[in-house]
Amino acid sequence: MPANIVPGFVPYFGFMLKDVGARLAIMAHYLQTNRHMYPVMRHQNVRAYRGMLPWTQDSAFIAPSAFLSGNVVLGHDTCIFYHVVIRNYHVREETVLGDHTVVMDRASFLGQVSVGNGVYIGVGSTLDCCTIGDGVYIGPGVSVALGAVVENGAIVAAGSNVPKDTRIHAWELWAGNPAQKIAEVTQEQANEVAHIVHEQVGVAKAHVQAIHDHIHHTEELDGEWLHLAITEMEKQQQQVTLKVPVDIPLEAKRFLQPRVHMRRPEMHMRMSYPVNRVAPWMPKVADQTANA
Incomplete structure (x- = not known):
């Protein structure tokens, strides 16, 4: 056809x-x-x-x-x-x-x-x-x-x-x-x-039924269920706490900042941050690194 x-x-x-x-x-x-x-x-x-x-x-x-x-x-x-x-x-x-x-x-x-x-x-x-x-x-x-x-x-x-x-x-x-x-x-x-073909055809038909059931089940959900789901997500987000030390040394702050190659600035976009960082104990050359 x-x-x-x-x-x-x-x-x-x-x-x-x-x-x-x-x-x-x-x-x-x-x-x-x-x-x-x-x-x-x-x-x-x-x-x-x-x-x-x-x-x-x-x-x-x-x-x-x-x-x-x-x-x-x-x-x-x-x-x-x-x-x-x-x-x-x-x-x-x-x-x-x-x-x-x-x-x-x-x-x-x-x-x-x-x-x-x-x-x-x-x-x-x-x-x-x-x-x-x-x-x-x-x-x-x-x-x-x-x-x-x-x-x-x-x-x-x-x-x-x-x-x-x-x-x-x-x-x-x-x-x-x-x-x-x-x-x-x-x-x-x-x-x-x-046998594999016959089994996968059965799996596909099960997927059709599962998608159909999911759509109809979602249609039955009301505003109360949505409110409970949002409340539960907010509770989970409150349980996650991020601890950041307040007193960070000056050299450590400078080390955390990304370093940009002056002759080839595009290298900063292609390479990851650890490659572009310069540690405080490394020699700093003016024509190779910025913010030195």
């Missing part, structure tokens, strides 16, 4: 109306009652780019901090976890993620990336204009370069670097930097990959 392409400024205007309308609805809801407003995240998961709007209607979970932009299509029960970035600014070929695919935290997709069904993308992985088959396991921290192809059932071990235009054949286990074939994938390993 191609991405929804709308020419002109219509998608941007629509997103602006949607954002303003959502906040007006929340404000109107709280103006009718005595409840206090809960913070609303201004981050938008899905953004249009030149009329190309990601297709996310059938996905299972998109984390609040994830970012999808451009020609992107998500399959059924696709799970996008926290801080994931998926960008595709090309019109002709879309970035497609198949059904029951799990993308873990801080993964990054650049360009036309095609991902099959039942795929696990590990934490911090980077995929750049590559093709991933069905049932593939991409370990944490894996980098798949431009033009690489990972066929069905293959496994790429954690921290591996798949070079450009590399083809990993079906049911092969690759590892290393650069990645090389080290073994064949057994049936037990394939079953473990399917």
